[in-house]
Amino acid sequence: MTGFTSFVMFAEMRTGSNFLEANLNALEGVECHGEVFNPHFMGKKDNLSLWGIDIAQRDADPFPVLAAMRAATPGLAGFRCFHDHDARVIDAVLADPACAKIILTRNPVESYVSLKIAQDTGQWKLQNAAKLKSARAHFDAAEFEAHLRTAQEFQLYLLHGLQVSGQTAFYIDYEDLNDLEVLNGLAAFLGIPARLEVTDPKLKKQNPEEIAEKVTNPAEMEHSLARLDRFNLARTPNFEPRRTPGIPGFVAAADAPLLYMPLRGGPEAEVRAWLGRLGAGGIMTDFAQKTLRQWKRQNGGHRSFTVLRHPLLRVYAAFQDAVMAGGDLHRLLVRSYKLDLPAPDQALTAEEERAAFLAVLRWLKLYLSGQTGQKIDPRFASQTAVLQGFAQFQGPDAVLREERLAEGLAWLCAETDVAMPDFTEDNALPDALARIHDREIEDAAREAYQRDYVGYGFGRWRG
Incomplete structure (x- = not known):
């Protein structure tokens, strides 16, 4: 297609997007403005405004930024976009046939190791080879699978969006970035008459060694990767085969045919501890779709289960874990959404904690309805949505309720002919919530989690 009015480069960290942007900007009539919709900056690191629009205004309504970018740019304007950037913008540009799509990919093992090295060294771009900072990364199997x-x-989401709208994209792999013919083919795709004579000389490839030389534990890495279907690591645009969200978090008893499918924010620690006491003890974790199917075949008569928690208690657990413990979400809520939250990990009065929790609950109503542009953290996702995700692979045999959990676990043991060990409840969380609970808190939780309250028949939390 020709006649594009803008473009978007869909990529991820450490896939070569800086280098591709530099080459695009070397083409006359093209300007790529960086990560315009990064949650923490606009365009480039530490920049908090573009075209007279600041980051708070952008987060409230991103579409004037798109319009301003196009209006202020002579020629074809574009930007880089990653999976965790504004979801409203991703959906809008994905559906717009006048916005050209460039999809940049890289072998995920390479991008993961490169990301770990960059995090360790603090060096994200290299322009002077004499200033190269070297390091070797530790390969963490669970982190890599995530x-x-x-x-x-993200690739599947993009593919589906292109398919249903009858569009195509220009796919380019990291290994193609130094191929002048490919880059000029991209210029032709964009409808730009200019061509490159050389690739951009300023940015240098970091860590060009073999992948095994870039990690401290290559044998462990090879063993971990052997569990995966090799086609998961292929350079195909849609990263087949399709995988079910949540499977790596499933937990099985090592000596009983019981599989726990956790809902984040539920009584995970208590159930894992109980599973570890079944039979001879121990648990199995870090499943992939392949190994989970093997476990099911090897454990005839198995039962799988999950545990529903009252939405208010569950979101309170997520509030403690994802917000008050500090991190990116706390910073985002304070800076971009102007929530008056106390500093992480400080002692709070009941009134201070209640005010912070209520502010987050009110924000969650916007967040869960897609009005913030942020990706949904699984700890805050509705239990309805998570159970629907399980069904993409296979739903659980039993959906237990936390308030009758010991009874439900005993039933599962009877079903599988396993002796029922003691189940220990942890009352610390409900006791903490009871300290700040009132009708206003309850009403705000119901507003945010209406699907769970109605769909699963939850009433008021009575503490």
Whole structure:
């Protein structure tokens, strides 16, 4: 297609997007403005405004930024976009046939290791080879699988959006970035008459060694990767095969045919501890779709289960874990959404904690309805949505209720002919919530989690 009015480069961290942007900007009539919709800055690191629009205004309504970018740019304007950037913008540009799509991919093992090294060294771009900072990364299997799953899910989302709207994209891999003919093919795709004579000389490739030389535990890495279907690591645009969200978090008893499918924010620690006491003891974790199917075949008569928690208690657990413990979400809520939250990990009075929790609950109503542009953290996702996600692979045999959990676990043991060990409840969380609970808190939770309250028949939390 020709006649594009803008473009978007869909990529991820450490896929070569800086280098591709530099080459695009070397083409006359093209300007890529960086990560315009990064949650923490606009365009480039530490920049908090563009075209007279600041980051708070952008987060409230991103579409004037798109219009301003196009109006202020002579020629074809574009930006880089990653999976965790504003979801409203991703959906809008994905559906717009006048916005050209460039999809940049990289072998996920390479991008993961590169990301770990950059995090360790603090060096994200290299322009002077004499200033190269070297390091070797530790390969963490669970962390890599999460990295891979995120990349796959985003690629599948993009693919589906292109398919249903009858569009195509220009796919380019990291290994193609130094191929002048490919880059000039991209210029032709964009409808730009200019061509490159050389690739951008300023940015240098970091860590060009073999992948095994870039990690401290290559043998462990190879063993971990052997569990995965090799096609998960292929360079195909849609990263087949499709994987089910949540499978790596499933937990099985090592000596009983019981599989726990956790709902984040539920009584995970208590159930894991109980599973570890079944039979001879121990648990199995870090499943992939392949290994989970193997476990099911090897454990005839198995039962799978999950545990529903009252939405208010569950969101309070997520509030403590994802917000008050500090981190990116706390910073985002304070800076971009102007929530008056106390500093992380400080002692709070009941009134201070109640005010912070109520502010987050009110924000969650916007967040869960897609009005903030932020990706949904699984700890805050509705239990309805998570159970629907399980069903993409296979739903649980039993959906237990936390308030009758010991009874439900005993039933599962009877079903599988396993002796029922003691189940220990932890009352610390409900006791903490009871300290700040009132009708206003309850009403705000119901507003945010209407699907769970209505769909699963939850009444008021009575503490």
